[in-house]
Amino acid sequence: MYLMAVRWLEDIRADDIGSVGGKGASLGEMTDAGLPVPPGFVVTADTYRSFIEDTGIDQELFAAVDVETEDSAALAEAASRAEELILGTEMPEHIREEIMTAYADLEGEEPFVAVRSSGTAEDLPEASFAGQQETYLNIQGEELLDRVQRAWASLFTQRAIYYREQQGFAHDAVDIAVVVQQMVDADKSGVLFTSHPSTGAPQTIIEAAWGLGEAVVSGSVSPDNYHVDRESREIESVTVAEKKIEMVRDEETGETVTRSIEGDRRDTQVLTEAEIHELVEMGERVEDHYETPQDVEWAIMNGTVYMLQSRPITTIDDTSSDDAEVEGAGGEDILSGLGASPGITSGAVRIIRKLDELDKVSEGDIIVTPMTTPDMVPAMKRASGIITEEGGMTSHAAIVSRELGVPAVVGTGGATEILRDGQIITIDGERGAVREGRDTPKESEREPIEEARPKAPVKPMTATEVKVNISIPEAAERAAATGADGVGLLRMEHMIMGTNKTPKRYIDDHGAKAYRDEIVDGIRTVAEEFYPRPVRVRTLDAPTDEFRQLEGGNDEPSEHNPMLGYRGIRRSLNEPEIFEHELAAIKHLYELGYDNVEIMFPLVNDAEDVRRARDRLESVGIDTTKREWGVMIETPASVMTIEEMAAEGIDFASFGTNDLTQYTLAVDRNNERVSDRFDELHPGVLKLIGRTIEICREHDVDTSICGQAGSKPEMVEFLVEEGISSISANIDAVRDVQHEVKRTEQRLLLDSVR
Ligand code: PEP
Ligand code: MG
16 A cells, blocks of 8 residues: 655645644644744654554554553553564654655755654543653754654553543554654744733734743743734834843754853844734734634744744633623523533522532532532532633633533623522523523433533743642642643642541551552642643641541541641651652652652751651652652741751742741631731741742742732732742632733833833
């Protein structure tokens, strides 16, 4: 059979996904639309297929990965056998030839290329699909063949095998294509938003810095910022930042390196007026093509503008948009909002304003609420429909409803006022309409609803990272949908308390492996959702009075003041046999490929605590020089010993202001009698924080906050001024914090140039 091993981007269309994968198809579509995509080709999915079939390794390969995935040794063995088979088998001559011929047709002699895997199973979440993350930059010559083979092998990492097994996808039904694209050796690059990312106003916002775009996207440089009115074409504002570094390709090694920018270029405006206008126009063409505002990564090389990537902006708050208006098909609409989850359903209204009203919801009822929360998920599963007053398409209600396949209308404004408890209504989750009365087929006759996935979140344009706090893994999806840069605090204790047993009781009843699996599952839900964004997992920190309420709680010590008692790292270090399982769970996640997991220790007081905790990590086999780990700053003692802790090799320090405030002011955080004295902005607390940030900056230790105060605008402003590396906020505060960070950063920039 004649096989066309490669296809050029210009010959690819959007519906070629089966042959060239999602990434390949979208690059092809953009090339076809005349957008300046760097030239390239795709090694098709059929080529991968023909490689494993023609060389006869297919049967052995699929047999090798057919293992019990909960058995980590077997899983590791499977992945390594698959890799061996794919990398150890020579690529047939005709495939090699075709790839190298296409490569030779690229511009220049032995040009540098980027090699990326492109999954064909689009119903698998991007981050989870094997190999989607595999990207090799600056590849040259015959090395390309090796990278293509590696991209194929990435279909069988431990994580990919595990995920497919969990989701019930057959290993032999998933293919992989590989995109090979000319590298753009950018002189300048950045991102642009074709509309204002939160208001949707017709304004192009461009961020630009010297060198490769990674510096802007990763937030390691403060970029210039340009605002252009799309109607008048006027450049409304230009903010020139001090650009301290740039990322460039090292001439000798071909690798991407960061170097410091010296002299005038630091403060020189990156974009010329002509380039600004060219970028605005390109943005408009992308937006026209996709018919929705876009977040575009661009680069300029030798005066030519390239478009590297584009995706829809998902943070525009469109709850008031006219699109939601519908005409009644039958009865009159009594309410309208956004159709967040498709399907038509009828039922009785249950108005929920407080969590303890959830019992009211019976099978088939329609929940009407200001906004859903993760605690409402069990009731949402019983409901036949959901209406919220607030929220947009990526709100908790919208995402969870879509996942559960329950029709939902969100952002209706006054639903809890307009509707009455017990009233029978019909909702249309496609068009966002609510009518009086029942006029739908019974639930059993409803058409199955296609699963929708939340869209990729847009990156907030701030140098300070904005992350999110999570306590219950069920909230992961909602948290990820905020566009947060990662998880700044994932509390482990809730995963345990969810079982209603103390750790010791759980292990006695079910064994250590089950305990460890409980932790692995909880963390994995979040790590998967956020991958490759970092997820900072905190080891157990529950006071004994909380454990006492659980099964096995009678064996817990009874303490006069649990807040000052047996909790956090002091307990973990005293009970290594329990602590060890938490660390082993994290180690197992690393083995599964979740290299985005970070480890954080609560309530440390000094370098001695840090040393002992680090020894525990090493003793379970976690290499602390390779993994990100750090501590919470929750006691004045930890502030006063931060230099010594930094010397122990911590990568980060995160302010737990709930405790730091309590221990600095001697105010019990749980005692409402003194709640008026619980002030996280107290000068004493702020001084401790400021000192820590300053010293950490000197020692190259990242700083963050994960206490409640990180969601308060005044605190955010203070922290950004002090130079904190990241802020972790509550899910619902992420957006406001992103804006507050942006505002503060811009003001600092302006102050520095005025
Ligand atoms: C804190 O103390 O601020 C913190 C985030 O930890 P917790 O609230 O779990 O004690
Ligand atoms: Mg704390």
